[in-house]
Every structure is written in C-alpha cells, then in structure tokens.
Amino acid sequence: MPGSDAVKRTTLRSQIADALRDEVIAGRLPAGRQFTVKEIAEQYGVSATPVREALLDLCSQGLLDVELHRGYRVREFTYADFRDMIEARTLIIEGIFRHSAQQAVDSATPEALASVRRRAEEAGRAAAAGDLDILIGYDLRFWRELCCLVGNPYISDFLDRVRVQGWIFTVPLLRRLPELRGRLWQGHGELVAAVTDRDVVEAQRLIAAYNDHSLSLIERLTE
Known part of the structure; x- marks a missing residue:
C-alpha cells in the first residue's frame, strides 16, 4: 500500500x-x-x-x-508561570462560555453531553478520593470534551496544552502532601450542570472558585 x-x-x-x-x-x-x-x-x-x-x-x-x-x-515552570497559565485558561474558558456555550449545548448530541457528564463524575470521584494519577487523565479528558462541544478544535487544543503544562508544574508539589483526599477541586459536575443550564454566571463563578482554590493550594506548597 x-x-x-x-x-x-x-x-x-x-x-x-x-x-x-x-x-x-x-x-x-x-x-x-x-x-x-x-x-x-x-x-x-x-x-x-x-x-x-x-x-x-x-x-x-x-x-x-x-x-x-x-x-x-x-521544561521547568515557576509559580509565576503557573499564575499566567491560570489567567490564560480562564480567558479561554470565559470566551467559550460568553460566545459559544448556548450554541454548543443546543447543537450537542445527547451522546456528547452524556460523555462529558461521565468524565465529570469520574474526575470528581478521583478528586474526592485524592487519587492524583486517575484524576489527571479524567480531568484532561473532561476539559477536552467540554471544549469540543463548541466545535472548535483550535480552542480545545490550546486549552489542553495550557492544562497539561499546569499539571506538570503542580504534580510534584501535590505529591509532597501526605494526603490529598478532600484537597483537590471536584466541581466538574457542577460546572457541567451550569453549562447545560446555560447559566454563564454560575459557570464563571465556579471557574473563579476553581482558580482561587488552585492558586491558594499551590502557593502554600511553594512557600
């Protein structure tokens, strides 16, 4: 051939x-x-x-x-890099919700929405259990599928890149903690619900809370 x-x-x-x-x-x-x-x-x-x-x-x-x-x-990243990553991913996600969320939900197939919900449930369970290795895989899949609902692969690829870099910086710090149970953000399900309900304000609130949680946790670990 x-x-x-x-x-x-x-x-x-x-x-x-x-x-x-x-x-x-x-x-x-x-x-x-x-x-x-x-x-x-x-x-x-x-x-x-x-x-x-x-x-x-x-x-x-x-x-x-x-x-x-x-x-x-x-590559070695710093806490300043991580703050920039948080800002970048926030701008991407806010842009998605502001311009595309309603259209995405209206045009999404039931299978696509069900898959995003499953990823959210799996990521939430892993986060609650403090299982970092399992969480990383499900978290990355969750955000990829959530962004794919907007039908723009460039947005999805760029956000995936930023999120991967964020995990690379945070994983070694998180592994220093003796117990991760209850310490990791687990609002994936709430975010999917907000997107499905076309509640942009609630989605933005959840993302802001997620960012504050991430920055606060990692800042303590870099002191």
Whole structure:
C-alpha cells in the first residue's frame, strides 16, 4: 500500500509523544531531566527518527527544551508561570462560555453531553478520593470534551496544552502532601450542570472558585 511506511511512522511518533507526555505529567520524567534521542530510542526499542519527531512535537507543546549538543530537557515552570497559565485558561474558558456555550449545548448530541457528564463524575470521584494519577487523565479528558462541544478544535487544543503544562508544574508539589483526599477541586459536575443550564454566571463563578482554590493550594506548597 503506497505510503503505509509513512503512516506507521506517524503513528509511532504519536504513540511515543503520548507516552513521554504521560511520563512528564506524572513526574516520572521530572522538570530539569536531561535525555537524548538515543536514550529514548533504546528505551522504547525503536529507531531514532520517530523519537526525534516525537520530541520535537513535545517541544512545540512547550513541554521540552532543546539543548544544543546535549539533547533535550524537561521544561521547568515557576509559580509565576503557573499564575499566567491560570489567567490564560480562564480567558479561554470565559470566551467559550460568553460566545459559544448556548450554541454548543443546543447543537450537542445527547451522546456528547452524556460523555462529558461521565468524565465529570469520574474526575470528581478521583478528586474526592485524592487519587492524583486517575484524576489527571479524567480531568484532561473532561476539559477536552467540554471544549469540543463548541466545535472548535483550535480552542480545545490550546486549552489542553495550557492544562497539561499546569499539571506538570503542580504534580510534584501535590505529591509532597501526605494526603490529598478532600484537597483537590471536584466541581466538574457542577460546572457541567451550569453549562447545560446555560447559566454563564454560575459557570464563571465556579471557574473563579476553581482558580482561587488552585492558586491558594499551590502557593502554600511553594512557600
């Protein structure tokens, strides 16, 4: 089949990028960690080309930095960066609710709305239980699906990028706490209800409360 090798390489590139992104988010590849294409290729048992392409993809997402003649380094974020991330994601979400929420809910299929509600329930349960690893996956899926309701993949992709960067900064700090049960934001379900009811004011209130909660918690951990 013409082009099948290119398809396989692209798929492998995506798989490696996704795997490495998960490692970075979970903190198994911590901030500041250096590595080379050769190291990652040997780890996954693949050739250097898809690894190099995957690493460049992660660089474009702001997760890695290229170090001349030394390979790659996991990007290190600061609390000031985190505050900027909060501001950026707030502007994105407020824009969605202000311009697109009603249209999105009106045009969304019952299956799409049901899926967002399931993600919200799963994320809320993980947050309440303090299960950080499970929460991260469901939280990212929840926000991706919620943004996809507006039918604009650019908005969804940009918010996902900011949220991933936020998790990369906060995860190592949160792991310092001996107990996370009851410490993590769990208002996903309330937010879905507000969006479904087209209650922009309530949705904005929930997001503001979420931001205040995140900043307050992380600020204490960075002192």
